[in-house]
Structures are given as structure tokens and as C-alpha cells.
């Protein structure tokens with residue numbers, strides 16, 4: 001008995017390993033993916049945002065290369081821009097958005113089309129190669145961080161092109177810092193708290209404004225709430241009536257958990273997701289720690305268009321918000337604790353298509369979006385210490 005069972009189990013085991021290794025492959029978007037695009041949905045809400053089925057022209061590989069002769073552009077923290085710098089930035093960004101919104105729908109660089117491509121990638125509109133039912137999503141799995149870095153990157157390049165300014169940098173909303181600190185002598189960077197919605201995005205006279213948000217996002221004295229939990233099936237919870245001090249303390253604790261306590265490599269990046277895997281629909285099952293909180297929770301807290309992937313990038317606030325998300329990814333890598341990006345080829349070789357600033361379709365791999373220096377930019381230094389050194393033991397809400 002024993003002598004037959006063991007070889008059978010061994011062969012079964014070997015077969016399953018062989019099958020997984022031969023079948024597993026990185027998620028890859030091709031011309032065929034676009035051709036087979038179909039209406040999708042999110043949380044039961046239907047979406048209809050497929051790009052044109054035929055991609056005109058060539059698809060050009062995107063291969064960034066670090067150019068030591070060129071200084072890196074700096075994406076700065078919005079709350080520290082002031083005076084002339086703020087005015088110049090605002091003038092440029094406003095002009096960029098006016099021009100972007102004026103592009104016709106036939107132009108893939110238009111504001112509307114950029115929203116549509118996020119929608120197609122985020123609502124199961126694309127099918128995995130050769131499948132009639134396995135859908136693709138760049139949320140709730142390990143593709144979330146690199147895909148959104150790419151999306152913001154091409155958005156910035158389109159702005160640069162429209163403005164005729166290749167040095168333009170999209171500055172970020174440093175929502176995670178809630179402590180204004182005095183920098184040590186000689187330290188450079190931004191040490192001012194950033195936990196309110198940046199005023200330039202809340203000014204109705206500016207092209208960076210969007211009216212369709214929850215009213216709480218317009219309250220200049222209300223700190224963002226990372227613990228805000230919106231369940232589309234149950235509806236929004238009552239607003240917490242925390243003081244700014246209570247709220248920001250809670251936020252620091254949440255950041256500490258998502259970036260440190262819970263954030264080993266697997267948990268931080270998100271669940272593996274390859275060809276053959278079903279789209280993950282439950283956030284807690286697939287999302288990495290910072291995708292779940294504060295990303296999902298802040299999308300819900302801001303509300304309006306930002307509430308769902310079908311419409312989120314209609315709100316210009318999406319971009320500085322996501323710039324900070326990907327900045328946090330680079331901060332996490334430098335924190336120590338053995339933090340590092342996955343080395344799995346199915347992650348590194350996952351491939352997406354994006355239209356660039358010249359409306360040329362680019363083939364982009366995750367492995368090419370891991371080194372910010374190669375992409376030509378860096379982030380201003382900010383007060384990450386505000387949550388890195390948060391002490392759980394003194395928190396009234398600590399478990």
C-alpha cells in the first residue's frame with residue numbers, strides 16, 4: 001500500500017509544481033487586451049470605459065536610464081510651497097489642467113481619457129490573455145504600487161509637454177505628516193504638517209478644484225481620517241468627531257502600523273497576482289498594507305469622484321495623493337527591517353500599456369519603475385519621523 005501511495009503523491013506533487021511553473025506568467029497587456037476590452041464593474045456599479053479597440057501606430061518599449069549629467073527633478077511637499085514658488089507652481093498646474101481638459105476625447109492625453117484608462121485597468125474591463133472570464137485589476141494586489149507610479153509618471157510627462165516645460169514636477173500631498181517640527185540645524189526639507197487637504201485643491205476659482213467631494217474634505221480645520229472606513233454595501237459611517245489632535249494621533253498610529261508593524265515585504269506589496277489568478281475583489285484579501293490604509297480609507301474620506309476607481313482621477317487631488325502613496329513606497333524600502341521589493345519575475349515582468357506625452361503607446365514593465373533616479377526625479381525630504389517613531393504603548397487606542 002505504502003509503496004504505491006508514495007510515488008503517486010510524489011508524481012501529483014511534481015505535476016502540480018510543473019503546471020504552476022509553466023502556466024504562471026506575468027499579467028501582460030497587449031494590443032489583443034485592448035481589442036478584447038469590455039464593460040466592467042466595481043462593487044456592482046457598471047463601468048464602460050474601454051479605450052479604442054485598435055491601437056494606432058507602434059508600441060514602443062519604455063526603458064528609463066539614469067542620466068548622471070542631469071540633476072533630478074524634485075517633487076516637493078505642497079504644504080511647504082509658499083510665496084513665489086507656490087504662485088509659479090499654481091499658475092503652471094492650472095494652465096496644464098486647462099490645456100489637458102481642452103484636448104478632444106480622441107486624444108489619449110486628455111483629462112477624460114486619463115481617467116478612462118485608470119477605469120479600464122481598475123474595473124475588470126481587460127481580460128487576461130486567451131481568457132474569456134479572467135479579468136485584470138491593478139488594485140487589491142501586488143500591481144497596485146508600480147501601476148499607480150506609472151500612471152502618475154505619464155500624467156506628469158503629459159503636463160510637462162502641454163506646458164512646454166520638461167522640468168515641471170508634480171508636487172505631492174504629504175497627508176501622512178501631522179507634526180510640524182523644527183528641523184535640525186542644517187537639515188533641508190519640509191517639516192510642516194500636511195494633514196489638511198491642500199488649499200489650492202479646495203479653491204473654487206482654481207482649475208485644481210473639484211466640487212464633487214464629501215463636505216468634510218472642504219473643512220479647512222478637519223484633519224484627514226485614515227481610519228475612515230467606507231463599505232459601499234453598507235454606506236458611509238457617521239463622521240467621527242475627533243479633535244485635530246485626537247485625529248492626527250490616530251493617523252500616526254495607523255501609519256506606523258501600515259508602514260512598519262504590519263509591513264513585511266509580502267504584506268506591504270500586496271497579494272501575488274499572475275495570469276490564471278482570479279481578480280481579487282475583497283480589499284483585506286489582496287491589498288498591501290498602505291493600499292488598504294490609508295489609500296482606500298482616504299479615497300473614501302475624500303468621497304465624490306474619489307470614492308470609486310471608475311471616476312477617481314476626475315478629481316485632480318488624485319494625483320498629488322497618489323504621488324505621496326508612491327513616495328511612501330520608496331520610504332518603506334529605506335526603513336530597514338529587511339524591506340525589499342519582490343524578486344518574483346511575474347511581478348518584475350508584469351507589463352502595461354500607457355500613452356505617453358506624444359500620444360505614443362509605451363510598453364512598460366514593473367522592473368523599469370523601481371528606481372526613481374532612473375525615472376529622473378526624487379522626493380523632497382519630509383518629516384516621516386512623525387509616524388516612524390510613533391510609540392504604540394502610549395496610544396489610547398492601542399490593542
Ligand SMILES: [Cu+2]
Nearest residue numbers: 118122139309
Ligand atoms: Cu487606482
